[in-house]
Amino acid sequence: MLEKKWIQQIQAGDQASFRQFYDAYAGAAIRTASAITRNREMAKDAVQETFIRVFRQIGSYNPELPFDPWFYRILTNECLRLMKKEVAKLELADIEDNPSLSEESFDQLSDLYDVIQSLDDIHRIPLILKYVKGFSEKEIAEILGLNQNTVKSRLFKGRKKLHEQLQPNEEEGEFQ
Amino acid sequence: MSKFDERIKNDLAKRTDKDVSDLKDEIWNGINQELFERRRSKMKRKKRLAPAIMIAAAAIVLAFTFQTDSGLALIKNIKDMFAPEKEIIQSIEGQDEPTDVHLNEGKDSEYIIYIDESRYKMVKGSESDIITTIEPLPEKYPEVSMEIKQYPEVKPEELVKQIEAELKKDFPELRPVESVTEPVEGFWLHGLTESKWDGKVIDVNVISNGKEGSFVITKKYFLEAAEGHGARFWHMLESFEIVE
Numbered sequence: 001m002l003e004k005k006w007i008q009q010i011q012a013g014d015q016a017s018f019r020q021f022y023d024a025y026a027g028a029a030i031r032t033a034s035a036i037t038r039n040r041e042m043a044k045d046a047v048q049e050t051f052i053r054v055f056r057q058i059g060s061y062n063p064e065l066p067f068d069p070w071f072y073r074i075l076t077n078e079c080l081r082l083m084k085k086e087v088a089k090l091e092l093a094d095i096e097d098n099p100s101l102s103e104e105s106f107d108q109l110s111d112l113y114d115v116i117q118s119l120d121d122i123h124r125i126p127l128i129l130k131y132v133k134g135f136s137e138k139e140i141a142e143i144l145g146l147n148q149n150t151v152k153s154r155l156f157k158g159r160k161k162l163h164e165q166l167q168p169n170e171e172e173g174e175f176q
Numbered sequence: 177m178s179k180f181d182e183r184i185k186n187d188l189a190k191r192t193d194k195d196v197s198d199l200k201d202e203i204w205n206g207i208n209q210e211l212f213e214r215r216r217s218k219m220k221r222k223k224r225l226a227p228a229i230m231i232a233a234a235a236i237v238l239a240f241t242f243q244t245d246s247g248l249a250l251i252k253n254i255k256d257m258f259a260p261e262k263e264i265i266q267s268i269e270g271q272d273e274p275t276d277v278h279l280n281e282g283k284d285s286e287y288i289i290y291i292d293e294s295r296y297k298m299v300k301g302s303e304s305d306i307i308t309t310i311e312p313l314p315e316k317y318p319e320v321s322m323e324i325k326q327y328p329e330v331k332p333e334e335l336v337k338q339i340e341a342e343l344k345k346d347f348p349e350l351r352p353v354e355s356v357t358e359p360v361e362g363f364w365l366h367g368l369t370e371s372k373w374d375g376k377v378i379d380v381n382v383i384s385n386g387k388e389g390s391f392v393i394t395k396k397y398f399l400e401a402a403e404g405h406g407a408r409f410w411h412m413l414e415s416f417e418i419v420e
């Protein structure tokens with residue numbers, strides 16, 4: 001399997017293999033980080049730091065477990081760390097006249113992406129992991145360190161909110 | 177996948193397309209610079225935390241340490257050069273974890289290292305020092321330790337070959353020797369017996385002692401503990417300083 005081969009070559013410090021691995025993984029990693037952080041610079045820093053950590057800490061990856069959840073756990077944690085740092089900065093700056101998207105009324109939003117971004121993080125981040133990378137509930141639970149039923153419930157509620165906002169007349173059977 | 181699922185998926189992809197095309201090369205350049213370009217540049221001498229003049233003074237003090245009572249008192253000067261404790265931010269699986277670490281002197285005060293004393297202790301021996309868990313682990317777990325040993329008359333280039341040959345007996349999949357700058361500057365060896373939760377991991381740094389010899393730092397743990405003990409040993413070793 002190609003992934004296993006990459007891991008072995010990364011462990012051996014092979015630059016060319018690491019570049020191939022980067023090319024294969026960067027797209028989805030950038031999409032995920034960009035959607036989670038809602039900020040291009042933060043996404044850039046999170047993805048860069050994640051690949052550096054993966055290269056340096058590949059020895060701590062257990063090859064018996066799937067690789068993608070391990071990779072995305074590092075990426076998600078890095079995104080959350082940078083977002084937390086940014087919130088602290090904003091609090092210090094005391095910006096009052098710059099409401100965030102999440103403070104906007106649902107009624108003002110018609111674009112699906114904007115509605116996703118208006119959700120709170122506990123519903124937004126599982127949705128991003130599900131729809132950008134196609135992770136299962138079990139994998140999302142592993143990435144976010146949550147119980148699988150919690151993820152299931154958050155995905156359901158998240159989709160329900162999206163649906164209510166965008167297609168209020170459609171039947172709820174759509175979610176099952 | 178329902179139409180609604182498709183719509184969410186496509187919208188997320190569409191709205192992040194531009195970031196992928198704009199950032200992909202830029203991010204790679206940053207990674208390449210950090211991981212590969214620096215390695216190629218000439219290995220820099222690790223900067224000392226304490227001023228050289230104080231280190232030299234400490235060396236004179238040490239010459240008398242084991243001969244006089246006043247020497248025992250003067251050895252405290254080394255502790256004066258470094259903070260007795262500090263807080264470090266350890267990165268464990270991408271999560272930053274603030275940890276209090278304490279200054280420890282190695283055998284004959286040849287080096288210092290900061291230890292997370294909430295989890296580990298240093299056991300000083302006649303040949304080497306061993307940092308290990310405060311409480312012994314149950315028998316089913318392989319050894320977890322970090323040994324620091326000085327070889328005053330063998331240079332790292334020579335010693336690393338001997339260690340590599342020795343380790344290959346137990347770790348046939350041992351990685352080729354690498355030159356690294358982190359957590360300490362020198363040669364690095366890494367091996368794993370098998371990909372099971374209790375597969376034994378060996379991680380060895382061979383570094384110059386600043387003279388004609390070497391320090392060998394041998395970390396032992398097991399696969400499941402790599403993200404815990406392995407990462408914590410790595411961070412402790414970052415604080416290693418030779419006292420000349």
